[in-house]
Amino acid sequence: MSKLISKRSFLKGFAAAAAGAAAAPLVHAKPGDPLPQKWDREADVVILGYGGAGASAAITAKDAGADVVIFEKCPQGGGNTAVSSGGMMIPNNRERAIEYLRKTYDFANSEKYDELLTAFVDEAMKSKDFLLSLAPDQKVYIYGHAGFQSIPESDAIDKWRFRTPKGQKTRGGDMLFNNYRYAVETVRKIPVVYNARGLELITRNDEVLGAWIEIDGKKEAVKAKKAVVLATGGYEFDDKMLSNHTMGQKFHRLGHPGNTGDGVRMAQAAGADLWHMNALSCPLGLVVPGLKTALQINMLAPSHIYVDQDGKRFVNEKMDNHTCIYGV
Ligand SMILES: Cc1cc2nc3c(=O)[nH]c(=O)nc-3n(C[C@H](O)[C@H](O)[C@H](O)COP(=O)(O)OP(=O)(O)OC[C@H]3O[C@@H](n4cnc5c(N)ncnc54)[C@H](O)[C@@H]3O)c2cc1C
Structure with a gap:
């Protein structure tokens, strides 16, 4: 700027x-x-x-x-963006969405900045139209809600993504970025x-x-x-x-x-200060030797448990697939 x-x-x-x-x-x-x-x-x-x-x-x-x-x-x-799931978080209720976001900050033990939260929600509420404006003949659908489902009001934010057209294989972030690329x-x-x-x-x-x-x-x-x-x-x-x-x-x-x-x-x-650097989105995943990135696991309990290489259970399998951490 x-x-x-x-x-x-x-x-x-x-x-x-x-x-x-x-x-x-x-x-x-x-x-x-x-x-x-x-x-x-x-x-x-x-x-x-x-x-x-x-x-x-x-x-x-x-x-x-x-x-x-x-x-x-x-x-x-x-x-x-291209390797993500392509889920766009769009609030369906302004006040409840702000409340949810406030609670995620509490969950992460992080300081809140209400003006920023409010601006974020106001702008995010317009993003479905923006998404649909990127490329012609696209359809979007809701496939979930905000990431931290154990936090109250998470259903005030819908998770939207592009529907893959018939005959195409791209989905999620690939699909999202293809549409960005077309628009740009x-x-x-x-x-x-x-x-x-x-x-x-x-x-x-x-x-x-x-x-x-x-x-x-x-x-x-x-x-x-x-x-x-x-x-x-x-x-x-x-x-x-x-x-x-x-x-x-x-x-x-x-x-x-x-x-x-x-x-x-x-x-x-250039003199900028940093804020909110210690709260991470931290899903459960697998490390594969030779791959630079880990692979995310999205399968949640109750049908199974996860064990490590010694056969020991190491995680609550019912947890949200994202976790915030603060000052661990
Ligand atoms: C596996 C995965 C799944 C996710 N799923 C979701 C989801 O479903 N919904 C959601 O909301 N979020 C999701 N996220 C998070 C989301 O993808 C990111 O928050 C978002 O894509 C960030 O967009 P960005 O444009 O800021 O950064 P990026 O999309 O990462 O783009 C940054 C770009 O900057 C380039 N770059 C870096 N340094 C320089 C430099 N010095 N000069 C020039 N270029 C540079 C990089 O090469 C890169 O291309 C997911 C993330 C991951 C990893």
């Missing part, structure tokens, strides 16, 4: 944030100045990361009239640059002017005339961050190996 914005206005839609940000002034760097001598590329809105967040930001900014470019570190987009690349022709890793934000005082991005091995200065969006996912594939934020507990990672906390570090280097 070009200027400091409130969490609520950020959630109220990227378009509003981008429109409110001042255009970056021209840069006249002196020798020895950390600012770039010249800009290699430029766009109104520079998006780092091409998962669901990056794609949503790109669509919203483009529809608001901005010239947008997405930079993705890996040879293809999708991130965790086919409908809006937004350029996506692959093998392009965001390294750091280029800032002056409290303003973000652009980002240093390593593209096919070459470091380039990319100017953002209106905003840089950090949409680089989580940090589960960064050993140090995973260990620090879970107080040294040994968790195996589940998800996409591109997610190494780059955006978190970039934001911190």
